[in-house]
Structures are given as C-alpha cells and as structure tokens.
Amino acid sequence: MNRxxxxxxxxxxxxxxxxxxxxxxxxxxxxxxxxxxxxQNTINPADIPGWTHSGDVGDALMWxxxxxxxxxxxxxxxxxxxxxxxxxxxxxxxxxxVGSTSAWSQVLTGLVVGQTYVINFKVAAEGETPTQQLxxxxxxxxLTPSQLITTPVSPGIFPFFWANxxxxxxxxxADATSATLQFSVSDQAYDVGxxxxxxxxxxxxxxxxxxLMIGFAGLGFVSYRQSRRRARLA
Numbered sequence: 001m002n003r004x005x006x007x008x009x010x011x012x013x014x015x016x017x018x019x020x021x022x023x024x025x026x027x028x029x030x031x032x033x034x035x036x037x038x039x040q041n042t043i044n045p046a047d048i049p050g051w052t053h054s055g056d057v058g059d060a061l062m063w064x065x066x067x068x069x070x071x072x073x074x075x076x077x078x079x080x081x082x083x084x085x086x087x088x089x090x091x092x093x094x095x096x097x098v099g100s101t102s103a104w105s106q107v108l109t110g111l112v113v114g115q116t117y118v119i120n121f122k123v124a125a126e127g128e129t130p131t132q133q134l135x136x137x138x139x140x141x142x143l144t145p146s147q148l149i150t151t152p153v154s155p156g157i158f159p160f161f162w163a164n165x166x167x168x169x170x171x172x173x174a175d176a177t178s179a180t181l182q183f184s185v186s187d188q189a190y191d192v193g194x195x196x197x198x199x200x201x202x203x204x205x206x207x208x209x210x211x212l213m214i215g216f217a218g219l220g221f222v223s224y225r226q227s228r229r230r231a232r233l234a
Contacts, residue, residue, distance in 0.1 A: 025110045025117065027181075030197040031084045032062055040067035048089060048104075055102035055184075058094035058191045062087055063162075083122030083165040083195025090162075090191035091134060091183065092126070103184035104194065105139065111174035118200040119170045119181060124193040125151040127160030132192045134185045136170045141179020144172035151192060162193040 028050030035047045041060030045053050048062055065082050082088050093100025111117065125132040130153050137146025152166035172179070183194055 024201070025108055025199055027108075027119075027197050027199050028106060030121075031195060032087045032089050033085045037062065037064050037087070040064060050106060051089070052105050053103070054105070055091075056093055056097075056100040058090060058092045058097075058100065058102060060090065060191070062089045063193075081161065081163050081165075083124065083193065085195075088124075088162070088193050088195035090126070090193050091185045092132070092188040092191035094189075094191060095128075098189045099187055100189070101184070101186045102188070103182055105180055105182040107178055107180050108141075108199065109178045111141065111177050111179055113174055113176060116171055116173050119172070120167065120196070120198045120200065121169075121183075121194060122165045122167050122196040123149060123151045124162040124165040124195075125154045126162060126190040126193065127154040127156070128190050130154055130156065132185075132188065132190065134183055134188075134192050134194070136168075136181075136183050138172050139180045139182045141174060141176040142172045143175055165193070165195065167196075 029048065032048060032051075034049050037047055041063045043057050043061050045051075045061065053061060063082075064087050066086055089104055091102035091104065093102075119136065121136070123134060132151045134149050134151075135146050136149060138144060147170050149168050149170075152164045154160050155163050183197075185192055
C-alpha cells in the first residue's frame with residue numbers, strides 16, 4: 001500500500017467535501033429586503049429580485065410592516081409580525097378565495113453533487129384560519145421528496161395578521177450542480193407568509209465519510225508497518 005497514493009486520494013475526497021468559499025451556495029434576497037416598497041404591499045414581481053412567482057397573486061405578493069394592513073388603520077402589523085426585517089412574501093388565493101395555487105422559486109447554483117443541504121425558513125398563517133400549509137421541495141436538481149409544512153397556530157385575536165411565525169427546515173441531496181427550490185400552496189384560501197429563507201453549508205453523504213475513514217485507516221496501517229520495519233532494523 002503506497003502512503004503517497006493514499007494521501008493524494010484523501011486530498012481529492014476532502015476537496016469535494018469542502019467547497020471553497022468562493023463557490024459557497026447562498027439564497028438571493030432570502031429575507032425579501034432587497035427592494036423596500038413604499039406601501040403596505042406590492043403585486044409587482046420586480047420588487048422581489050432573485051425569486052420567480054407563478055400562479056395566483058392573492059391579496060399581494062409582498063408585505064411591509066411599516067404600514068397598516070387593513071381596517072382603517074386599526075389593524076397594522078408590528079415589527080414582530082414579520083419573520084425577519086420589515087418585509088415578507090405570501091402565497092395563496094387572498095381573502096376567502098379557495099382553489100388557488102401559488103409558488104415562489106429560485107435556482108440555486110454551485111451545489112456539490114451528492115451533498116446534503118438544509119433550507120431554513122420561517123412561515124406564518126395569515127390568521128383567519130388557525131393554521132395553513134405549504135409545500136417545500138426541489139423541482140429540478142434533486143430527487144429528494146418534497147415536504148408539507150404546517151404553520152404555527154394563529155393567535156386568533158385581532159390584529160392577527162401573520163402574528164405567529166415558526167422556524168422550519170428542509171433537507172435535500174443535490175443530484176446536479178444547480179437545482180430549483182420551490183415553495184408552493186395549492187387550493188389555499190388566504191395568504192401564507194414566507195420569510196428568512198437561507199441555506200446551510202453542504203454536509204457530506206455517509207458514503208463520503210466512509211471513504212475518508214477507510215483512507216485514514218489505510219494511513220494508520222502504513223505508518224504502523226513502517227514503524228515495525230524500522231524497529232526490526234534498529
């Protein structure tokens with residue numbers, strides 16, 4: 001067994017396990033603060049760069065908590081009523097409109113094939129119903145099944161608009177160097193809130209760790225044999 005060969009193989013595996021900082025994967029505009037709108041909401045997709053919207057608009061695409069939401073100024077959304085910062089996006093049919101579909105998606109690049117990534121995000125029900133549901137998954141670049149997410153229970157006390165945010169996560173294995181992340185709702189009345197979307201560093205698959213363990217064991221065996229040989233020659 002050649003020690004130099006084992007070392008070279010380990011270096012190659014480690015290079016695949018730890019992507020360089022320059023190639024790190026990130027979510028663009030994950031907190032939806034890139035364009036600060038000057039009103040309570042917007043239906044213009046250009047105000048949400050980095051993301052693509054499809055389906056029904058609902059009551060709005062993005063909301064800003066610096067402005068009262070409804071009810072002649074008696075409602076409003078205090079700063080705590082966002083997942084992060086001052087703005088968040090929503091998905092659904094709008095006020096009491098059923099049978100609607102809506103989705104937000106973004107293409108992620110710089111992925112390492114075979115590595116596991118974790119999408120972190122926050123969700124909230126609009127409030128007219130106790131909870132709402134949305135689906136998170138990858139439409140391209142991964143075979144990991146999508147996941148159904150249920151929002152935390154709304155307090156049900158006015159003003160209740162997106163008053164209870166909860167943190168969620170979704171893990172997927174990359175099958176390509178780019179993949180499409182999608183959040184979606186189907187047959188959904190009212191608008192589910194989405195905010196604070198981020199992605200963690202890639203985590204190696206178990207098979208990769210197994211390769212590393214075999215390599216280190218090989219190095220240990222080679223060192224042991226060399227030390228025994230030196231001892232006999234001494």
